[in-house]
Amino acid sequence: MSNRIILFVFLFMGLSIWPQEVPMSSSEAANFKAKVEKANQNISNIKTDFIQKKHLAFLTNDIESSGKMLFKAPNYLKWSYSKPFQYSIEFKNNKVLIDDQGKKSSIDIGNSKVFEKINKMIVGSVSGQMFDEKEFEISYFKVPNGVLVKLISITEMKKYIKEVNLLFPVSSYTVSEVKLVESSDDYTLIQFKNKQQNVNMD
Numbered sequence: 001m002s003n004r005i006i007l008f009v010f011l012f013m014g015l016s017i018w019p020q021e022v023p024m025s026s027s028e029a030a031n032f033k034a035k036v037e038k039a040n041q042n043i044s045n046i047k048t049d050f051i052q053k054k055h056l057a058f059l060t061n062d063i064e065s066s067g068k069m070l071f072k073a074p075n076y077l078k079w080s081y082s083k084p085f086q087y088s089i090e091f092k093n094n095k096v097l098i099d100d101q102g103k104k105s106s107i108d109i110g111n112s113k114v115f116e117k118i119n120k121m122i123v124g125s126v127s128g129q130m131f132d133e134k135e136f137e138i139s140y141f142k143v144p145n146g147v148l149v150k151l152i153s154i155t156e157m158k159k160y161i162k163e164v165n166l167l168f169p170v171s172s173y174t175v176s177e178v179k180l181v182e183s184s185d186d187y188t189l190i191q192f193k194n195k196q197q198n199v200n201m202d
Contacts, residue, residue, distance in 0.1 A: 021141040021148060029140040032147055032173075033131055039173035040128050046071040046174075048195040050079075054188045069192070070201060071126050091123070117157055125164055125178045136164070146170045159183060 024032065047070055054063040067081040067088075078090040090097040096107045117135075124130035131138060136151035146169040153162050160182065167177035174197070178190045 020144055022143070024140040024142060024147075028142075032140060032168075036128050036168070036173045037131070042198075043127065043174070044073050044198050045201050046126065046195060046197055047199055047201060049193040050190055051193065052188060052190045054186075056186050057184070069126070071123070072201065073127070075120075075123050077123050077126065117155075121157070121161065121164065121180075125166060125180070126175065128166065128168070128173070128175045130164065130166065143167075146172070146176070 048068070049066070050069050051064065051066045054065075056063070064084075065081050066083045067079065069080070070076075070078045076092055078088060078092075080088040086101050088099045090099075094109055096109055098105045098107070121130070121135075124132075130136070130149075130151055135153065135155055135157065137154055139150045139152075141148040141150070146167055149166045149168070151164040151166070152158075153164075161180050162183055163181040165177075165179040165181075166175050167179075168174070169176045174195070176192055176195075178192075179187060181187050
């Protein structure tokens, strides 16, 4: 894996804690999971702005960036950063396409099982399709602003990403915030804004 890809993966990782977490009962969790899966069956694409905040223990201030994200089912994903610099990374047909301020490159990830899982995890976190109990230990919580789903890695992925947190806002079954935690406990928070679903995309 190139240094650019490793940097992106760790910029993406994160964790945060929501206050007043109330565990869901088994029946509540099953009902919520079923509604999320049903809602996601009808999503063909997502177009949204995002704000990303990266927290590193050795820095006083978080690193903040922003841009636009495009997702198209089943596994096309593009992050276009506009601030503080222009940079895009695109996941498409087992390749990663990078545009670093006009300097373009391509990386074949077809033979990398680790990166394949990372790609699947990122796509799943955006679309809300991460309820894989072979990969994660999953817990559901009611919070004041919606439902929080915590996924603890139980495979070799925990060396890179040990926890994923997804926030679903009240009365919605699509993700509004994604947080992933790396082994060092440094974290990133990605918030989606102005989200549109099933729109015309070039």
